[in-house]
Amino acid sequence: MSETRSDVIPRAAAGGRATSAPIMGRAAEPTIFELSESGRSSYQLRTTGIPERSLADLIPGDHLRPEAPPLAEVSERDLVAHFTRLSARQFSVDLGAYPLGSCTMKYNPKVCDAVAGLAGLAQVHPGAPAHLVQGWLEILVDLEAALCEITGMAAATLQPAAGAAGELTGLLLMRAWHDANGEQRRRVIIPDSAHGTNPASVTLGGYEVTTVPSDERGCVDMAALRSVLDTDVAGIMLTNPNTLGLFEEDIAEVAEAVHEVGGLLYYDGANLNAILGVVRPGDMGFDIVHMNLHKTFATPHGGGGPGAGPVAVSERLVDFLPGPKPARLDDESGDRFGWITPPRSIGRVHGWHGNALVLARALTYIEVHGADGLRRVAERAVLNANWIRRRLAGSFDVAYDRPCMHEVVFSASALRKDEGIKALDVAKRLLEEGFHSPTVYFPLIVDEALMIEPTETESPQTLEALADALERIVAEARSGDHSATEAPRTTPVRRVDEARAARTLVPTFDARGD
Amino acid sequence: MSETRSDVIPRAAAGGRATSAPIMGRAAEPTIFELSESGRSSYQLRTTGIPERSLADLIPGDHLRPEAPPLAEVSERDLVAHFTRLSARQFSVDLGAYPLGSCTMKYNPKVCDAVAGLAGLAQVHPGAPAHLVQGWLEILVDLEAALCEITGMAAATLQPAAGAAGELTGLLLMRAWHDANGEQRRRVIIPDSAHGTNPASVTLGGYEVTTVPSDERGCVDMAALRSVLDTDVAGIMLTNPNTLGLFEEDIAEVAEAVHEVGGLLYYDGANLNAILGVVRPGDMGFDIVHMNLHKTFATPHGGGGPGAGPVAVSERLVDFLPGPKPARLDDESGDRFGWITPPRSIGRVHGWHGNALVLARALTYIEVHGADGLRRVAERAVLNANWIRRRLAGSFDVAYDRPCMHEVVFSASALRKDEGIKALDVAKRLLEEGFHSPTVYFPLIVDEALMIEPTETESPQTLEALADALERIVAEARSGDHSATEAPRTTPVRRVDEARAARTLVPTFDARGD
């Protein structure tokens, strides 16, 4: 063979070889930098007819870089193959159930993508004058109104780009409120079950975190709460249903107690999907509410974002909302919609108007469902979670033995104690059964937590199969087969060495040792 | 566990379970009928406001069916998951190299999809009057002109929906020509290397096939050809380069000989990509040319179609072309484009105007490449094929030991004789190496044929990897490792039992035994 061997032996990797596509094999996919070959290219730009000039005539030499920044040089064919293969190495809701508790991985209607793709929405410059963007303003105004009705609040800002951004916005609203009242409060109360973004946001809001424990029913411990409440408390952040999937029944009492010391109530809306059309944060006594549109209103998560985290507030906080805000104008003669800035606005929290295309998706979702459909969403989400809870009660401990809302937290601690099979092993083993893993080790207060949120878009058949799979995993472990510790065995890569990644940090291709 | 067991045990399969997605597992995907659950649905229709009436008032009872025809009843979520998983079980050019000889699986630029998706093209009714479809007519007229220039012909019909339809159209043109000359010829000559559609089309064209053998150089045997040429011969169908990837050098002589007896020359353009801008069928002496736009001009194959098979003809056949035909009008005042029917048209060969959206893609491809780019396509296609040919000359016998054009035919007959490893085994084994298999057992005249068409869009690195893989397979077999007969082992299903499929025909879900 060697005599016919060419010396074309390539530096670059073979872009047309598909051993990394799971339909073909289990090899690693080369990086785009390894596929790169100097001199190759994909880009094509339009003909402009603009006269050529030397860059050196336009830009002073000390600013010009001597060489183009190195990226990768690949053909369009290899670009397509590379990213198509990468996509084939990625699980997604569109492939199957994704019962990640707290994250709400439901089916996202494709019509929302089509809306977000309309040129009349996607091609609009955010700095254009209001009279040229009346359609967009109407969408934003309508969405604000719908979100206020859903949450029982008076007005909202659509600027925050995700839940955590909404939290921080809410805390700054809290601060502005107290400032306006001439009060300097220093603490914000958070239950120990809270999502990590809550305490992190509190810090960025300039407050100190006071943690209150959960009681044996998984809810805020009222006595403990009362013991930390005083006039130094700016407010409390709650999720309801909380991150254990449990409804805080004493919410009215909590609200009263917090309000009594002059504090405000903040609602972390990550779990709003459980109560759509059933009960509203405003009616529970909350003053500030953020919503994760990417969870409740099914705008796809995009592998970790984008999201949108609008914040709605009660009447007394309306004047503090970020601005400028889209608004319906009374002015009969001119534009129907324009921008206003609330009189005591805390200012901008986003470079423009928020994640507008995500907002348009959410409005579409809301309008298709309507009042009736949103209520059904909550009903089915809660029905599915309770079904799973009951069905798996014999296999895992439920962290709290009471009906749940839209998600349920199990504990694998007995399994760990008896068989050495951890929540993580169960999670990895479940991948082999064709399901994404539940959330593990959250909330932190449950030992070996496995948090399942089936969501309303999964069918009873899927729930049954999921429950069967989990039962099978437990039974297998209990029968002495501990191979779950080696799972997953059917995925493109086996269990990934996270410790090594942190120990020997390789955050870019250029940091690679070899 | 059983005491908590519900009786929800579903009849339908679990739509959210992804064991069949290759990223998760290797299970079979249930059919949509198995995912179906009575009462479930996806469809949403617009509100029309049209008054309700009973169907029985509108349509006589003997026409009405008592029950809706059973399809499947699935949620949109399950629909998406099902077809997304099916897509994950499908190899495609976008995943990797697809060196199927004769089929020309090159990279298809995404811009062509975007063009075909333009509402101003995709949403146009084919029966609309000409003045409302001037853009479409211009596209078709421009494409016809470009195809004529590329092939060296005078005019073309864009109606045929694929290559085979083009062939039959061409044969009917041949017939119409002879008819017009008052001649009744009965035979069409085809080389033994021809694609199966050629003889099949000849039969449907009402002719008898006369096969001429190839000579030892893989080309039409001139002596044999002359021996069958007489005035009963309506014409000859040739592919050039032929299906062995070889250029018929004697083409001028062939043309002269056929023309001498009053026959016409038909060019099967499936291999046109090899000669773009290099040599034209018209200049070689052909009278009729079909093109497979889905091969040469990169309109994606769609898993087996759609394609488009325009037929171009020389001056003397112009009047016979199918009609109506889009045409530029001289009429200065009115529309710029309209429809004309050639005076002696053979009639329609398509329900409308051909596969219009495929035609628009092809024009886009042609305009991006231009004269210079199309020539480069041919150059690189031929360069790649010859490189592979030379590189693998030590591993397989080349069927014909001379430079090839855009594809090369190897023979695994030695491997079969020595090691029992057939072309089919090599093909299946190659899947494990991350490449789609070449065409096997075609052309029929080569024993254990392996026909590789790398196409111009694969890089030298990919060719090298492909060649390495094939060398490895041969070396493995030669070393006594015959496990290729068990290949493929990394694909969603293992080798498929084709015999059983034919023996126990199950052409629909309803024909299933179980």
Place this chain on the structure above:
Amino acid sequence: MADYLPHTDAEVATMLEFLGLASTEQLFAVVPEALKVQAGLELAAGQSEPDVFARMESLAEQNLARADRMVCFAGGGAYDHEVPSVVRALGGRSEFMTAYTPYQPEVAQGVLQAVFEFQTMAARLAGLPVANASLYDGASALVEGVNLGVAASGRPTVWVSGGVHPHQRAVLATFAKGTGHELVEVPLEDGVTRWPSDGGQPGVIVAAYPNYLGCLEDLGAVRALADQHGAIMVVAADPVSAGIVRSAGDWGADVVVGEGQAFGTPLGFGGPYLGLFACTLAQVRRLPGRLVGETVDTEGTRAYVTTLRAREQDIRREKATSNVCTNQTLMAVVAAIQLGWLGTRGLAEVARRCALGAHYCHDALVALDGVEPLTPGASFVREFAIRTPIPARTASERLAEEGFLAGLVLADLTGEGGDGSVSADGAEHGLLVAVTERRTRTQIDAFVGALDKAVR
């Protein structure tokens, strides 16, 4: 200079060197010099993608007959049905778009299974046990159906109802010149076929259901006629109407063909569309085109594969049942997705809404002064023909100015003189109006109002 070629100049040089060639030109040494293109093709030089795309966009803008901008009452074999985003998203997945014919079933289960599901759905709608993997369009399916019928009956005489779409009859006539089939066109009377009581012995009888004028024909009579002559009964059936009317198979057809565009494929100026083909088990070995069957792999796992390949051209060559190779697989996959989306109730509901809308529109139109039904007394589902007091072409032009794609002018389909389906007067004054489930009452009322004005 634009292309999609990966090779760098250095790579081309190295490859040529490996081949012992001094230049690219030498790759074509085998091509006789005299035949070569000398000065390059007379085509414009390559333009960049965005430039070409801009031109295509501007051409697209010049098409006014867009169903998204004009209100579409045009049908005649191509219909403006709902295609939801979900069907477009799934059908557009590149694995389906950029695959070839599933020659290696181990890596083509996606397309194979989707086609198997399509075949099942197509067969159920046809009311027959087998359907193939698609043909080019309704016209090509009809041609293949007739070819099968002639082969099965052994007799080349084909009686074709004048209710078969004129374009399909035209295509049939074109191809009959090759096959030598003798086509006998049987005229309509009041919109339905007047079958001859005697004369000749057809091997094949072809009817349409509903026919192209929208009228439901008596297929029972066709079956009886076929039985009488020992002929194969071929029906060109509308698969959407099959949501509410009896399937052609149920009426006794041996072969059911049809146009499947309505199932998720855009109007697209006439293509690519989807040829539907179903037949009885008795004819399965004469089936044209591809067929997917279920089987197992070596480990017993359920799998799909193209089967009965011995019918096909690549194996049987001149003796094949058909010359079709490339077909319309992607459209078949899309149809499976669209029918999956519609589901049992959805298809029936679409057909029902078409019928409601069409009758609502029909009744309002024929109530107009001077407007008459062209086929009085005939039953219809989604489409019907009216007679306008002025030439239909004029009416259509005026309606276009009001934003309506009025329907199809019969003369455009049959020629000015009419044919076995309509008279010369019917052709000139006939307008074929289709109403799909996408048409609202507001649109129909506006259309009727506009037509009223247009015909004065």
Place this chain on the structure above:
Amino acid sequence: MADYLPHTDAEVATMLEFLGLASTEQLFAVVPEALKVQAGLELAAGQSEPDVFARMESLAEQNLARADRMVCFAGGGAYDHEVPSVVRALGGRSEFMTAYTPYQPEVAQGVLQAVFEFQTMAARLAGLPVANASLYDGASALVEGVNLGVAASGRPTVWVSGGVHPHQRAVLATFAKGTGHELVEVPLEDGVTRWPSDGGQPGVIVAAYPNYLGCLEDLGAVRALADQHGAIMVVAADPVSAGIVRSAGDWGADVVVGEGQAFGTPLGFGGPYLGLFACTLAQVRRLPGRLVGETVDTEGTRAYVTTLRAREQDIRREKATSNVCTNQTLMAVVAAIQLGWLGTRGLAEVARRCALGAHYCHDALVALDGVEPLTPGASFVREFAIRTPIPARTASERLAEEGFLAGLVLADLTGEGGDGSVSADGAEHGLLVAVTERRTRTQIDAFVGALDKAVR
């Protein structure tokens, strides 16, 4: 009544029965009756998808400021760059769209590797060794950069150039109310920052490169100033300009932030965009947001995983480096694809074309009677400001009628009174004009002509 819920009524009943519940209402038994929504939400009832889509389409039609219909010279942080079909097709793949944060790396190598590649590209453009997996937008990246700088320097005083985009300065100010950072705005003179020679001791110094008026600032001076004060140097850099100008990292920045919208993300009325964040290795443990690192699986196969998680809120809670959880991963994936498409030469060529176009446009505009450069003498790449003889808002309105999105009126960005970047007069008469590689000479000539008319 429209939804996407699979459950049939029978299934709901069986499930309720399994739970021992008599009705759906009982699922919410735990919710106090008094709090419950009594008569249902006051929202319209559900409408079908096609109805809602039609409404959204009509709203979209009401947006006139579309870059596909008006010629866009607007920039100011959001640019009309080329996004080819191939990038849209790949970025739209549902595996990328509908995945969550890659918590299970074994089935998330697609997103993880794409983000790893994005990080590499972002770091190279910044001229720094580490980049994170994205933040919300340029503004949020800036806020996080300042937070890092304060934490690293231990000093809360932040000098912010008036050349930082006014919206970003506004966001900085909003969040500073929580963090207590003391922001000192340093005004511009003739378009570049006039850094104070003394006064106070900043922990962080923030500059923009080019600044929002398009001017290239002397970053060498900023580095010197930062060294003088022992401050962290944060630069908000335009990543497109980085195709031809020196990277901010090369100038010595400790942290480089930026808006990545230009890399494949549509204008989208301002979001979702892409926050870029890169820093030195010294600061990596203070990095906000997610970071993907390379590692291996148990079999030694190369694999990717989110790493240094101990910085993040879900583990460190109130001590986290940032509160960011959901970020803009999809945009980061799209940016990797777009930058892969552009490649080394493509990005440089885009930047070069921007510079050619912007200078061509600038020279023609300032040659007009009464039109003047707003920042004479400053160097620019893609964007520049002019002074129009009439109020810029009026000019912009008139140009809109001619089909041009004229650019941004400075008063709209800074407020009527101007700010540290422009005077009140500059705000009123200032027009910020951006020219991307998509603008042709014909368009620019027409724009210049139209502006000439508009300002008379």
